Amino acid sequence: MTSDVLVIGGGVVGLASAYHLKRLSPGLSVTLAEKGARLCSVNSGRSAALYRNLFLSKTSRDLAESSIIHYRSIAGAIALKGLGYLWTFSRDEWTLLRTEAVRLASLAQEVELLEGEALSAATAMAREPKGPYPAAGGAIAGRLCGALSAQALAAWYAERFSELGGLIVTGADITGFDLDNEGGSLPTRVVGAKDARGEYYEAGRYLVAGGCWSQDLLGPLGIASAVYPKKRQLFGFSVARPDLLYGQASYGTPALILPYAGIYLKPVPERYLAVAGMADELGRGIDLPYGPAAARPRAEEEYFRAYIEPALGAYFPSLAAAYPRGLELKQAWAGHYDYHWPDKNPVLERAHNVVWVAG
Structure with missing residues (x-):
């Protein structure tokens, strides 16, 4: 399976990331891989589903307040209160x-x-x-x-992402990555990902939004995400x-x-x-x-x-x-x-062609 971007994780963060990628760059082919049989079936769906803008960090506050504007625009679809x-x-x-x-x-x-x-x-x-x-x-x-319904918000993102041509694969438990380390040179990029069923995914970029499981994927690459x-x-x-x-x-x-x-x-x-x-x-x-x-x-x-x-x-x-x-x-x-332990703020970082997002 080949695409421009592989998003790993079908919770709210992964689905929102996939949707906005397709919305902003319609020409990109984007695949989302979710380990569960259903979207938003793990930690996103087991939160209190509260939202706030009470952050001193400007980045966190801007993310929160822009998200709240979006939530209010679709309030009826996501049971916003x-x-x-x-x-x-x-x-x-x-x-x-x-x-x-x-x-x-x-x-x-x-x-x-x-x-x-x-x-x-x-x-x-x-x-x-x-x-x-x-x-x-x-x-x-x-x-x-x-507060809102996390499941309804995830469903909204999934529907719009699919309408834009995005591909969602459930039951795809990504277990590891392959690097371009052939020929004895230092690896500079990820070239593929495998899931527990043996499916193989090739992409130009990989966005890891696996929540508290993200470090399990990033650690073998030598990446310390500080997300635990x-x-x-x-x-x-x-x-x-x-x-x-x-x-x-x-x-x-x-x-x-x-x-x-x-x-x-x-x-x-x-x-x-x-x-x-x-x-x-x-x-x-x-x-x-x-x-x-x-x-x-x-x-x-x-x-x-x-x-x-x-x-x-x-x-x-x-x-x-x-x-x-x-x-x-x-x-x-x-x-x-999925805490980013240094400051408990949302995190968006990149190493070569791997991006990880959490919080």
Whole structure:
């Protein structure tokens, strides 16, 4: 199979990359290879599907805000919800970060800072949580932020990419590359890629958008992408009324990041649910399990009960009082972040005729 560009990875990043390549250069032949039987069936489809523009990095902010403009233009097709974002920080963190938060509010679109009574009015968080949980000292509020359906967004990109003449191959688990190192000279380019079924793909350029598996492909080439996996787990639990989490202010029911352990909440009020997630920084290795466990990692209820639920109870006493026997879990799933560990920002880099994109 021969094309000008081979895109590896059928999640949102790979599909968006393939679509924009064809949109901007219609004459290019572009093939997208996805390891799963379906597109967006691995980590893109197992995220909280939240989006934000709260980045100090100009590159990240420009990427986010241009993407949000695009998302809004196709809002109906991707179940877009302009929830907003409320990122809270402990008092100590806020003392250290407030100057940077002020700078962010001056740079990013529709961002403001909440402190004191304004912060208290926006949520039902306890002013002085019991236990080891720090009180919120301030928050960054982003009105451009929100949520969407990752599967619907992937389907939109896939349909438009196909309409432009792009080729999608599913079940194509790329396992490695061949280099032009014949004749004893140093290799200068990749000349082909193989998948687990024995199919061979030749292309002028190779774009690796394999998420947390990208380094497995890039490492044997001598490329250190600094993109590694971190397990994320999400748990949907019952919330009978929005006021168990949110205040009476006009800010509504935004996605909420707590000032403890990066726990985040995505409200789903139409289903009387909230989704909580957390990616622990210590104690969980970055080595991926292989085989079936890698394709569908297990969400651990004990993780929710031991770490997330006690924090939710401390920050939201009314929520704990409404469910004295414990929060009612309705759904749970897990996947992996593909963090660019040096700065956790999106990455787009190139070596010879190989490009990798993540984040």
